[in-house]
Amino acid sequence: MIKTGIGFDAHRLVKGRRLILGGVPIEHAMGLEGHSDADVLCHALADALLGAVADGDIGMHFPDTDPCWKDANSLDLLAQVVGRLKTRRARVVHVDAILMAEAPKLAPYRQAMRERLAPVLGVPVQGVSIKATTLEGMGALGRREGIAAMAVATVEVADGRLTTDARRQSGEDERLMTDDGGRTADGGRRMTDRPSCARALRRAGGRRLTEEQRTRNQERIFQRIPPCLSRFTTP
Numbered sequence: 001m002i003k004t005g006i007g008f009d010a011h012r013l014v015k016g017r018r019l020i021l022g023g024v025p026i027e028h029a030m031g032l033e034g035h036s037d038a039d040v041l042c043h044a045l046a047d048a049l050l051g052a053v054a055d056g057d058i059g060m061h062f063p064d065t066d067p068c069w070k071d072a073n074s075l076d077l078l079a080q081v082v083g084r085l086k087t088r089r090a091r092v093v094h095v096d097a098i099l100m101a102e103a104p105k106l107a108p109y110r111q112a113m114r115e116r117l118a119p120v121l122g123v124p125v126q127g128v129s130i131k132a133t134t135l136e137g138m139g140a141l142g143r144r145e146g147i148a149a150m151a152v153a154t155v156e157v158a159d160g161r162l163t164t165d166a167r168r169q170s171g172e173d174e175r176l177m178t179d180d181g182g183r184t185a186d187g188g189r190r191m192t193d194r195p196s197c198a199r200a201l202r203r204a205g206g207r208r209l210t211e212e213q214r215t216r217n218q219e220r221i222f223q224r225i226p227p228c229l230s231r232f233t234t235p
Ligand SMILES: [Zn+2]
Pocket: 009, 010, 011, 034, 038, 039, 040, 043
């Protein structure tokens, strides 16, 4: 099934910050203010991807109160979002984004941004469209007070049920937290799709999992995130 999501982000331009857009450093006297590297393009794309699978927004998953994300590279954040999609059996098909900035001229960086983003999104460069426009001097963006980005993501979700991890993450299926021998209430099809999970359920001995067991399961999910990102996720 094909799904789409929309994302928008804006950050204020300030002196003394590097300007990073789509993971590419841009030559400019000012940079975007924010807790992370304030890469509006990555943030709009991440929200579009989360929107396509109705999985909240980046503010929810990567709060700016979290010191882990201080000055973080937003490509890492984007990679984590792509990882969340994978647990929902979703893959990115195509993204289309538009940067809104009066200055600097962004067209010369467009190809570099596409090439930087494509491997993170897991698509060929042709699957990444980046456009840029000015605001013709209108409003705050036109007065060069900030830069904004808008994005649309198209993702393909494989048929069938969500993976166990995705159901746990979303809290969609509370029954997974109980020991039902991996079977549905009517004794039917196995609910779990991994032996380790079935073992964990058996260990719970017919009771709901304790908080400690839930945490351990959550850690197992984190362990499957690539090592380069683990510093953001390891409790
Ligand atoms: Zn942002």
